[in-house]
Amino acid sequence: MERICENEKCYGCGACYVICPKNAISMKEDVVTGHFRPIINESKCINCGLCVKHCPANHTYKFVDNMVTYAAYRTEPDKQIGSSSGGVAAALYELAISKEWSIIGTVIDSDFRVKMQLSNDKQAIESFKGSKYVQAYTIEALTELKRTLKEDKNVLFIGTPCECEAARSVANGNEEKLLTVDLICHGVPSNKILNDYIKWIEKKKKTKIKQVSFRSSWGEEMILKDESKDVWHRRMFWDPYLEAFNAGITINSSCFTCPFACEKRCSDITIGDFWGIGSESPFHKPNRKVSVIGVNSKRGFDFLNECKSLVLEKRNWSEAVAGNSQLRAPLPKSSQYDLFWEKYYKYGIDAAFKATVYKKVCKRYYKEYPIILLKSIIKKCIYWDRKIQ
CATH class of the missing domain: 3.30.70.20 (Alpha-Beta Plaits)
Incomplete structure (x- = not known):
């Protein structure tokens, strides 16, 4: 072969x-x-x-039209904590566990290795929460998926569209027991890039990173912590890893021609951030994030209909498509793509960043961060002044 x-x-x-x-x-x-x-x-x-x-x-993919679209968030605000958006994935996992299904999601371990994992335990949902902007290692999870389906057990699989397609392929005749939920995907950097980036920060800050997070209540932020505190906290356009990711520099080569980055879908359900909500018709936003749910099959519709821990409001799929470029076309390859990888291969991540995105993110950070910090201080002063009065 x-x-x-x-x-x-x-x-x-x-x-x-x-x-x-x-x-x-x-x-x-x-x-x-x-x-x-x-x-x-x-x-x-x-x-x-x-x-x-x-x-x-x-494969020749089995694309289908959207059946119904919802704006969604958790009925209980506390249960949305830790989720990247409206908390939909966690709610679906909880429902699956209550039905005695197995669940598959993505975790990041203490060595910052990102992998998919199968579990039958509700406790695993916490580790599945949050975005991981990294290509996941899938072998163990897909192997267990194949075995579990052969045992005639149901499995809820949440992952990128290509991971969902891999799950359906491995199911090999047992697809009726598999419910796939695809995440609206921007592309995936490698685990090697993430680990080299973390080592780069450790060297700059002279400390050992113990925890990484790609999202916060604000949105896309890179937060790196040591044993006791944040040592690196940068918003999307202030951080070289996130900038290179969003610019189409570090993602997998297949992501640039991704067949799943389109309006039609292959999975039972599609979920993601509901960017641009309210652009077509008014929407009363809660004081927290909102997800989009695209239902693409009757099985997906019936499963979601059992989920009582989500607030669901019907919207138009066209609104979600308009607000999310990854529902229209793949991310284009950056003009700096070849330069980045040439420098990275020869000299490492420091040289690759400095040859491409580093000056840009530093300029934004030093221009924008002091303004945001000042506004934050003013807000706190006003708050305490009112409290004292």
Whole structure:
């Protein structure tokens, strides 16, 4: 077997690894970008062609039109804490656990390795919360998914669209027991880039990072903590990792031609931030974030109808599409893409950042941060002045 799919179209999803009957495939990091790629052991390969057949990059996708769209958030505000947006994923996980289903989500461990994980425990939902702007290692989760479905058990799978397609491929005839929920995806940097970035910050700040977060109540923010405090807290356009991610510099090459970045969907349910809500018709915003839910199948509709822990308001899918570019087209490749990877491969992440995004984010940070800090101080002074009076 010479190749499974074109290298530039490989999602690194691991479906080929899981489906191989001879364990002839391993997942390795790309030597330049660090994104996962399958490597075939020719001495074990029997040329059965199952990896090619089950590779999501080779599929003809079953796109469907949106059935119904909702703006959604948790009925109980406290339960929305820790979620990236309206808390929809956590609510769906809770429902699945109550129905004695298995659940699959994405976690980040103490070594900052991002991976998908199958669980039957409600406690796992906390670790599934929050965005992880990193390509996840899927092998263990997809292997357990395959086994669980064969045991005639139901599974709720929440992941990127290509991960959902991998899950459906691995299901291999047991799809009726699998409910897939795709996240509106911007693309995925590699775990190698994340770890090198964290080491870069550790060197700058002379401390050991213990915790990373990509989102806050404000929105997209990079927050790195040591044992006791925040050592790095930068908003989206102030941080080199987030800037390179959003600019289309560090994401997987397949993300630039992503077939799932379109209005029609493949999964039972689609969820994400409801950017631009209120643009088509008035919307009374709660004092917290709101998610979009796109229902794409009857099974998805019936499952969501059982979820009583969400406030649901019907909206138009066109409103969600207008507010989210990833429902219209893939993120374009940055003009700095080749320069970044050339510098990164030769000299490391410090040189790659400095050759591309570093000056830009620093300029924004030093211009905007003092203004925001001053406004914050003024607000606190007004608050305490009123309290004293």
